[in-house]
Amino acid sequence: xxxxxxxxxxxxxxxxxxxxxxxxxxxxxxxxxxxxxxxxxxxxxxxxxxxxxxxxxxxxxxxxxxxxxxxxxxxxxxxxxxxxxxxxxxxxxxxxxxxxxxxxxxxxxxxxxxxxxxxxxxxxxxxxxxxxxxxxxxxxxxxxxxxxxxxxxxxxxxxxxxxxxxxxxxxxxxxxxxxxxxxxxxxxxxxxxxxxxxxxxxxxxxxxxxxxxxxxxxxxxxxxx
Amino acid sequence: xxxxxxxxxxxxxxxxxxxxxxxxxxxxxxxxxxxxxxxxxxxxxxxxxxxxxxxxxxxxxxxxxxxxxxxxxxxxxxxxxxxxxxxxxxxxxxxxxxxxxxxxxxxxxxxxxxxxxxxxxxxxxxxxxxxxxxxxxxxxxxxxxxxxxxxxxxxxxxxxxxxxxxxxxxxxxxxxxxxxxxxxxxxxxxxxxxxxxxxxxxxxxxxxxxxxxxxxxxxxxxxxxxxxxxxxxxxxxxxxxxxxxxxxxxxxxxxxxxxxxxxxxxxxxxxxxxxxxxxxxxxxxxxxxxxxxxxxxxxxxxxxxxxxxxxxxxxxxxxxxxxxxxxxxxxxxx
Numbered sequence: 001x002x003x004x005x006x007x008x009x010x011x012x013x014x015x016x017x018x019x020x021x022x023x024x025x026x027x028x029x030x031x032x033x034x035x036x037x038x039x040x041x042x043x044x045x046x047x048x049x050x051x052x053x054x055x056x057x058x059x060x061x062x063x064x065x066x067x068x069x070x071x072x073x074x075x076x077x078x079x080x081x082x083x084x085x086x087x088x089x090x091x092x093x094x095x096x097x098x099x100x101x102x103x104x105x106x107x108x109x110x111x112x113x114x115x116x117x118x119x120x121x122x123x124x125x126x127x128x129x130x131x132x133x134x135x136x137x138x139x140x141x142x143x144x145x146x147x148x149x150x151x152x153x154x155x156x157x158x159x160x161x162x163x164x165x166x167x168x169x170x171x172x173x174x175x176x177x178x179x180x181x182x183x184x185x186x187x188x189x190x191x192x193x194x195x196x197x198x199x200x201x202x203x204x205x206x207x208x209x210x211x212x213x214x215x216x217x218x219x220x221x222x223x224x225x
Numbered sequence: 226x227x228x229x230x231x232x233x234x235x236x237x238x239x240x241x242x243x244x245x246x247x248x249x250x251x252x253x254x255x256x257x258x259x260x261x262x263x264x265x266x267x268x269x270x271x272x273x274x275x276x277x278x279x280x281x282x283x284x285x286x287x288x289x290x291x292x293x294x295x296x297x298x299x300x301x302x303x304x305x306x307x308x309x310x311x312x313x314x315x316x317x318x319x320x321x322x323x324x325x326x327x328x329x330x331x332x333x334x335x336x337x338x339x340x341x342x343x344x345x346x347x348x349x350x351x352x353x354x355x356x357x358x359x360x361x362x363x364x365x366x367x368x369x370x371x372x373x374x375x376x377x378x379x380x381x382x383x384x385x386x387x388x389x390x391x392x393x394x395x396x397x398x399x400x401x402x403x404x405x406x407x408x409x410x411x412x413x414x415x416x417x418x419x420x421x422x423x424x425x426x427x428x429x430x431x432x433x434x435x436x437x438x439x440x441x442x443x444x445x446x447x448x449x450x451x452x453x454x455x456x457x458x459x460x461x462x463x464x465x466x467x468x469x470x471x472x473x474x475x476x477x478x479x480x481x482x483x484x485x486x487x488x489x490x491x492x493x494x495x496x497x498x499x500x501x502x503x504x505x506x507x508x509x510x511x512x513x514x515x516x517x518x519x520x521x522x523x524x525x526x527x528x529x530x531x532x533x534x535x536x537x538x539x540x541x542x543x544x545x546x547x548x549x550x551x552x553x554x555x556x557x558x559x
Contacts, residue, residue: 011399015394015473015476017473017474017477018390020477021477022383025378025484026380026383029376029378029379032375033365033376036368
């Protein structure tokens with residue numbers, strides 16, 4: 001028979017049972033995924049002077065001292081195992097991926113608390129911050145500079161930048177594509193006379209999700225005044 | 226020589242759709258057959274075992290071997306036409322097998338192929354976005370062994386079976402061509418193979434440097450799982466269509482079992498193909514072939530069982546020619 005010949009079409013009632021099964025299975029799977037999803041956690045570093053809210057999937061550790069993770073299910077011992085670099089005092093938060101340069105947030109003390117802060121210190125520190133960033137790659141560009149209250153501090157200076165870097169562990173002159181990195185260096189000065197350097201960067205053209213998470217981590221950072 | 230008559234005569238052969246005098250027609254299960262197709266239907270139901278399934282199983286093994294040898298030392302082509310061809314071969318093998326299961330009244334090939342294509346389109350347009358974009362299965366399925374099984378059954382299996390269900394339920398199921406319970410198996414399996422073909426196409430087209438053995442075994446296994454789940458779903462659709470009282474429950478139960486089988490078979494193949502962190506695609510394929518035997522026996526038993534039942538019914542005076550829809554409409558009217 002050719003298609004259409006003697007082919008009668010009729011209506012049929014809805015298969016309620018099937019749709020119930022579909023709703024239960026899909027709903028159950030979705031509920032399971034939500035229940036098992038790692039939760040965002042608050043991480044404190046530098047003896048509680050700095051606190052972060054790290055999204056699921058991000059790792060964080062303080063180089064040189066232990067980090068207290070308020071909501072982590074892991075024991076303190078496992079966090080101590082992750083600590084390395086006893087000389088430095090930098091907090092590192094990263095989103096582990098297979099990319100050679102991953103979204104990263106760094107926090108470190110920018111000054112000796114014994115020294116008073118002031119306009120001269122501010123200008124020198126911003127210059128030092130930019131020079132250090134410029135030395136980490138080539139084609140350094142300052143994209144934008146802004147000053148505003150943030151992190152619970154009255155005065156913060158934001159320097160948005162772009163820079164070109166070789167992939168980590170690439171031999172000099174190796175035939176690899178360099179990576180354009182974009183990010184921000186922030187100098188934060190507290191009322192108590194402490195200065196902090198916050199850096200956040202990621203490869204240019206990273207996913208919007210990664211970019212959004214990076215922005216939320218930085219904006220959600222809190223420094224004890 | 227029996228010659229066909231015009232449509233003014235009352236009955237036509239349900240296979241060739243040509244009209245014959247009542248004296249020249251034979252009845253099976255409430256449907257009329259001309260002498261030629263009646264003899265073919267009778268002989269089909271007398272077969273205890275079909276060599277077709279074994280032949281197709283061998284062809285799938287040959288497909289894996291052929292792809293592995295043809296692309297040995299390299300990777301599978303990820304280009305559109307080549308990827309589509311690779312995805313179509315195992316589906317075509319099983320499509321021939323499934324099509325031949327309806328020995329009493331073979332379905333129009335165009336309709337079977339149409340449902341196959343519709344299943345593939347639904348998977349591409351609905352299933353894939355639902356699984357990967359909306360429910361984001363990739364982000365949580367590999368967190369634990371339990372997550373893998375839950376995701377495979379509740380998301381992957383359910384959505385794949387849902388696509389096959391929609392492809393049949395809102396197309397050929399509503400037509401007069403869906404006139405015996407075994408048609409559900411034929412069309413649902415065809416739709417399920419369409420879904421599997423779309424998944425296989427995505428696998429090849431979106432993965433550069435896919436190893437030949439791994440790719441071939443993955444595609445063959447995907448179609449095997451599709452045949453198993455599709456035949457179960459089809460059994461439920463057939464019961465739904467011709468059993469007004471219990472058909473709804475049968476279909477819901479069959480849908481649930483098909484989704485579970487889809488997910489469980491998939492994870493069993495993955496587990497067998499992953500040993501101590503190493504990928505052993507041939508081991509997984511071996512399990513898939515083992516599951517094939519199970520599927521073939523099941524489908525064959527269902528097919529021949531139905532055919533023999535219809536043969537036993539003879540003219541079918543005890544078989545209600547009205548289907549479940551009409552029964553339900555009468556119940557509603559009363």
